[in-house]
Amino acid sequence: xxxxxxxxxxxxxxxxxxxxxxxxxxxxxxxxxxxxxxxxxxxxxxxxxxxxxxxxxxxxxxxxxxxxxxxxxxxxxxxxxxxxxxxxxxxxxxxxxxxxxxxxxxxxxxxxxxxxxxxxxxxxxxxxxxxxxxxxxxxxxxxxxxxxxxxxxxxxxxxxxxxxxxxxxxxxxxxxxxxxxxxxxxxxxxxxxxxxxxxxxxxxxxxxxxxxxxxxxxxxxxxxxxxxxxxxxxxxxxxxxxxxxxxxxxxxxxxxxxxxxxxxxxxxxxxxxxxxxxxxxxxxxxxxxxxxxxxxxxxxxxxxxxxxxxxxxxxxxxxxxxxxxxxxxxxxxxxxxxxxxxxxxxxxxxxxxxxxxxxxxxxxxxxxxxxxxxxxxxxxxxxxxxxxxxxxxxxxxxxxxxxxxxxxxxxxxxxxxxxxxxxxxxxxxxxxxxxxxxxxxxxxxxxxxxxxxxxxxxxxxxxxxxxxxxxxxxxxxxxxxxxxxxxxxxxxxxxxxxxxxxxxxxxxxxxxxxxxxxxxxxxxxxxxxxxxxxxxxxxxxxxxxxxxxxxxxxxxxxxxxxxxxxxxxxxxxxxxxxxxxxxxxxxxxxxxxxxxxxxxxxxxxxxxxxxxxxxxxxxxxxxxxxxxxxxxxxxxxxxxxxxxxxxxxxxx
Numbered sequence: 167x168x169x170x171x172x173x174x175x176x177x178x179x180x181x182x183x184x185x186x187x188x189x190x191x192x193x194x195x196x197x198x199x200x201x202x203x204x205x206x207x208x209x210x211x212x213x214x215x216x217x218x219x220x221x222x223x224x225x226x227x228x229x230x231x232x233x234x235x236x237x238x239x240x241x242x243x244x245x246x247x248x249x250x251x252x253x254x255x256x257x258x259x260x261x262x263x264x265x266x267x268x269x270x271x272x273x274x275x276x277x278x279x280x281x282x283x284x285x286x287x288x289x290x291x292x293x294x295x296x297x298x299x300x301x302x303x304x305x306x307x308x309x310x311x312x313x314x315x316x317x318x319x320x321x322x323x324x325x326x327x328x329x330x331x332x333x334x335x336x337x338x339x340x341x342x343x344x345x346x347x348x349x350x351x352x353x354x355x356x357x358x359x360x361x362x363x364x365x366x367x368x369x370x371x372x373x374x375x376x377x378x379x380x381x382x383x384x385x386x387x388x389x390x391x392x393x394x395x396x397x398x399x400x401x402x403x404x405x406x407x408x409x410x411x412x413x414x415x416x417x418x419x420x421x422x423x424x425x426x427x428x429x430x431x432x433x434x435x436x437x438x439x440x441x442x443x444x445x446x447x448x449x450x451x452x453x454x455x456x457x458x459x460x461x462x463x464x465x466x467x468x469x470x471x472x473x474x475x476x477x478x479x480x481x482x483x484x485x486x487x488x489x490x491x492x493x494x495x496x497x498x499x500x501x502x503x504x505x506x507x508x509x510x511x512x513x514x515x516x517x518x519x520x521x522x523x524x525x526x527x528x529x530x531x532x533x534x535x536x537x538x539x540x541x542x543x544x545x546x547x548x549x550x551x552x553x554x555x556x557x558x559x560x561x562x563x564x565x566x567x568x569x570x571x572x573x574x575x576x577x578x579x580x581x582x583x584x585x586x587x588x589x590x591x592x593x594x595x596x597x598x599x600x601x602x603x604x605x606x607x608x609x610x611x612x613x614x615x616x617x618x619x620x621x622x623x624x625x626x627x628x629x630x631x632x633x634x635x636x637x638x639x640x641x642x643x644x645x646x647x648x649x650x651x652x653x654x655x656x657x658x659x660x661x662x663x664x665x666x667x668x669x670x671x672x673x674x675x676x677x678x679x680x681x682x683x684x685x686x687x688x689x690x691x692x693x694x695x696x697x698x699x700x701x702x703x704x705x706x707x708x709x710x711x712x713x714x715x716x717x718x719x720x721x722x723x724x725x726x727x728x729x730x731x732x733x734x735x736x737x738x739x740x741x742x743x744x745x746x747x748x749x750x751x752x753x754x755x756x757x758x759x760x761x762x763x764x765x766x767x768x769x770x771x772x773x774x775x776x777x778x779x780x781x782x783x784x785x786x787x788x789x790x791x792x793x794x795x796x797x798x799x800x801x802x803x804x805x806x807x808x809x810x811x812x813x814x815x816x817x818x
Contacts, residue, residue, distance in 0.1 A: 222352055224261055224263045224352065225259060225261060225267060225269060225315070225350065226259075226260040227257060227258070227259055227260075227348075228260060229256070229258075236327065236348065237345045238287060238345075239344075241339065242329060242339075243329040243332070243333045243334075243339075244328050244329060244331060245331045246288065246299055246331070248328075249288060249326055250290045250292075250326060252328065253326070254292070254324035254325060255325045256322075256324045256325075256600070257323050257325075258321065258322055259271070260319075260320045261317055261318060263318075263579060265317050266316050267352060268312075268313070268314055268352065268353040269312065269313065270350070270351045270353060271309065271311040271323075272307065272348070272349040272350075272351070273302075273305070273310055273349070274346060274348075274349050275308070275344070275346060276345050276346060276347055277343060277344050277345045277346075278345070279342075280341060281344055282342045282343060282344045283303075284302040284344075285302075286333050286338060286339065287301070287328070288301055288327070288328055288329075288330050289302055289310060289325070289326070291310050291311060291323065292322075292324040292600060293321060293322070294600075294800065295322075295600060302327075310325070318805065318810075322600050322601075325348075372424075372574065372575070372577075373416075373426050373571055373576070373577055373588070373590075374419050374424045374426055374573055376577045377419075378419060382582060383398075383402065385401075385403075386400045386401040386516075386519045387399070387400040387401060387403065387404070388400055388517070388519070390511065391421065392490060392515075393421070394420070394490065395419065395420055395427075396419050396421060397508075398512065399511065399512050399513060399514075399515045399525075400519045400520045400526070401516075401519060401520050404582035405526070406582055406583060407571075407577075407582075407587055407588045408580070408587040408588070408590075409465075409466070409571075409589075410465045410608045411609055411806060412434070412608075413430070413431040413432070413584075413807075414430055414431060414569075415428060415430075415526060415527060417504070417508060417512060417527075418508065418511075423473075423573060424573030425571065425573055427508070427568060427571075428568065428570075429527065429566050432531060432566065432744070433563075433565055434461060434564075434566065434741060434744060434746075435456065435564070435565050435739055435741060435742070435743050435744050436562055436563060436564050436565070436738065436739075436743065436773065437456060437562065437565060437703040437738065437739045438452055438559070438560050438561065438562050438701035439451050439534055439559040439560070439563070440452060440545075440701075451559070453503070454497070455704075456703065456739060457499075457567055458501065460739070460741065461565075461741070462500060462501050464608070464624070465501075465569070468500055468501075468569070471572060472570060473500070473570040473571075475498055475499075476498065476499065476500060478496060478498070478499070478502035479491040479492075479493050479495070479496055479505050480495050480496065480497055480537055481493060481494040481495045481505075481537060482495065482537060483537055483546075484539065484540045486506065486546075486555065486556075488510060489507065490507055491537070500569065501569050502569075503565070503568055504535055504566070504568050505537050506535050506537050506546045509554065512526065512527050513525030513526075521552075522551070522554065523553075527552075528548075528551070528552030530551075530552075530772070531564055531744075531745050531772065531773030532548060532550045532563050532564055532772055533563055534546075534547055534563050534566075535547055543559055544558055545559045550772035550773055550774070561775075562738075562767075564744055564774075565744075578590070601797045601798070602798040603794070603795070603796070603817070604630045604792060604812070609622050609623060609624050609625070610622060610741075610742070611807075611811075611812065612635070612806055612811035613806075613811050613813075614804070614812065616672055616675040618635075618636075619634070619635040619636065620632040621633055621635055621746060623736065623740060623741045623789065624740075624741055626791070627794075628794035629680050629791040630791065630792040630796060633736055633742055633746075633787055634787045634789070635808075636750045636787070637752060637787055638667065638788065640663075640667055640670070641663060641667060641785065641788060642785050643784070644659065645659055645660075645783050646778075646780040646781070646784070648781055650764050650779075650780050650781060654727075654757075654766060655687045655757055658780070660735070660786060661731060664731065664734065664788055665731070665733065674816075677816060678792050678814070679732060679733075679791065679792065679793070680790075680793050681732050683731065683732075683734070684729070684730060685729050685730075685734035685735070685757060686706060686707040686725055686727065686728045686737060687706070687727050687757045688706045688709070688727050688758070689705060689727070689758070689759045689760070690702065690705045690706050690738050690739075690760070690767065691761055703739025704722065706725075706738050706739055706757075707725060708723060709723045709724065710725075732790070733788050733789070734757060734788070734789050735756060735757035735786065735787070736756055736787070736789050737756055737758045738756050738758040743756055744769060744773070751772070751773075752771050753768055753769070753771050753785060754784055754785040754787050755768055755784045755785070756768065764779070765778060766778060766780055768782075792814075795817045797815060797816075797817035798812050798813070798814060799813040799815040800815070801813065
């Protein structure tokens with residue numbers, strides 16, 4: 167079977183009207199030269215395909231997986247317009263810093279055997295949509311592109327080779343080939359007359375070395391070593407990490423393995439932990455299900471970047487000021503929660519430079535911890551003031567997932583501040599035919615939609631579901647329904663308000679929305695219900711009498727409580743149905759009813775979940791589905807962070 171990236175053919179005379187491209191780009195390797203130093207590693211894209219990323223100086227060269235040699239073999243002559251629609255060798259040049267950088271891209275000849283004549287082969291290079299075509303013999307010093315890449319800029323390339331149309335003599339091409347590797351040189355000075363830069367090879371710094379370096383700690387931040395782990399404690403400001411569309415805070419590193427424990431900077435959702443009547447079931451709690459089934463799949467290549475067999479100490483304790491936990495009860499897996507001791511240590515070991523109120527993990531939002539109180543059915547939590555206390559498991563609180571990052575993961579940019587967090591090598595775009603579909607990006611990344619900040623919730627059947635980070639002015643302080651209908655959402659005042667919001671959108675953005683999508687609003691009860699399995703967040707989408715609660719949402723029988731709408735709202739337990747950005751806390755409605763009395767779930771500014779009568783007034787954060795052909799705009803300068811969201815446009 168012929169390789170999908172290789173075009174071949176026999177050698178025979180062809181009728182001029184039937185000349186078709188038969189040129190292949192066998193992609194098998196890439197070679198990067200930088201002052202005689204070569205550095206390479208591999209990483210995977212969100213879709214599961216492997217990419218190869220080469221870091222050189224300020225620059226990163228990223229290409230698709232599998233084979234990396236650029237080869238033309240057993241090819242027929244063809245016209246330029248046909249050659250330029252053949253398979254392409256695609257790659258991206260990324261400037262990882264704010265500094266404008268000179269570069270040169272070259273082809274290095276690695277052909278073995280009898281070679282094609284360079285004057286018979288054409289090279290078509292597409293750079294950010296602009297096409298140039300040259301004979302290989304006309305390339306000066308084999309340079310295919312050079313220039314200046316601006317700080318934080320990404321340049322998209324697609325490279326194609328073919329035999330020029332005017333070659334009539336089959337003897338010139340029969341049995342001959344050419345193979346190349348791509349070289350990149352970072353230079354300084356005049357681009358036309360580059361001189362080597364003295365910048366050393368930046369292979370990236372291990373996360374443990376960078377984050378815990380004394381010069382990085384800053385004022386009112388120090389470390390504490392309890393013999394097992396080294397904690398960051400105090401009012402630390404330089405321990406932010408951006409990974410998989412989420413902002414994290416580094417908490418500690420393990421002294422033996424060097425693994426780095428990180429917790430999300432804010433709650434990712436709000437849900438009930440367990441039924442009030444249950445006890446000692448942390449391993450099968452709703453939170454554990456949500457972490458493994460909803461949150462974990464949103465993380466980029468977690469098996470390569472996280473410690474997947476992490477051990478989580480969930481031992482029952484009787485004090486809010488604990489020493490290291492005894493390890494009597496543990497869970498295992500790639501994602502968990504902070505335990506009481508870990509959270510407490512981040513401020514109590516700081517020698518007076520922090521308290522629970524001023525510690526770096528307090529963000530005025532309540533969230534679950536990972537321990538029962540005295541072995542009973544009350545569970546520890548962090549109050550929105552930052553204090554540790556406990557509550558029944560059927561309360562509705564925020565979930566701040568925790569992971570252990572492997573010690574060999576590198577940091578390639580950033581200074582650890584909230585505006586320039588450390589970035590890992592894994593965060594990269596998946597370019598297809600010169601564009602980046604938004605559906606290939608990470609849950610949690612930010613986009614500019616209608617000049618408002620939105621966040622990617624998830625990808626459903628290639629439609630990108632997004633939610634407003636803050637409430638648009640036209641949707642503030644809205645009554646869910648003044649008439650208290652028998653059906654909570656389809657005929658409510660809120661649905662009418664959302665439709666008016668849709669109608670007033672700029673036409674460019676309105677055209678990006680997939681219309682008449684289905685929104686589920688199954689009933690989920692809350693604190694004090696005492697009923698069996700009625701607090702499970704999956705009831706918001708699944709039919710309660712048929713769903714197997716230990717399975718993924720996608721396998722459940724959908725609830726009949728649904729409505730078709732252009733704009734909707736998030737349901738309880740959904741990604742980012744929570745206070746998702748610091749400094750913008752506000753009470754807002756969810757789409758999920760609380761009970762047959764028509765109370766509706768609300769996310770409070772404190773981070774707690776509650777319910778309110780439909781006649782109450784709260785803000786509305788709209789959610790919507792973008793069409794599958796929405797892409798990152800060609801003139802985009804953002805990187806998907808809060809400070810620099812993606813600009814988007816409708817693709818072909």
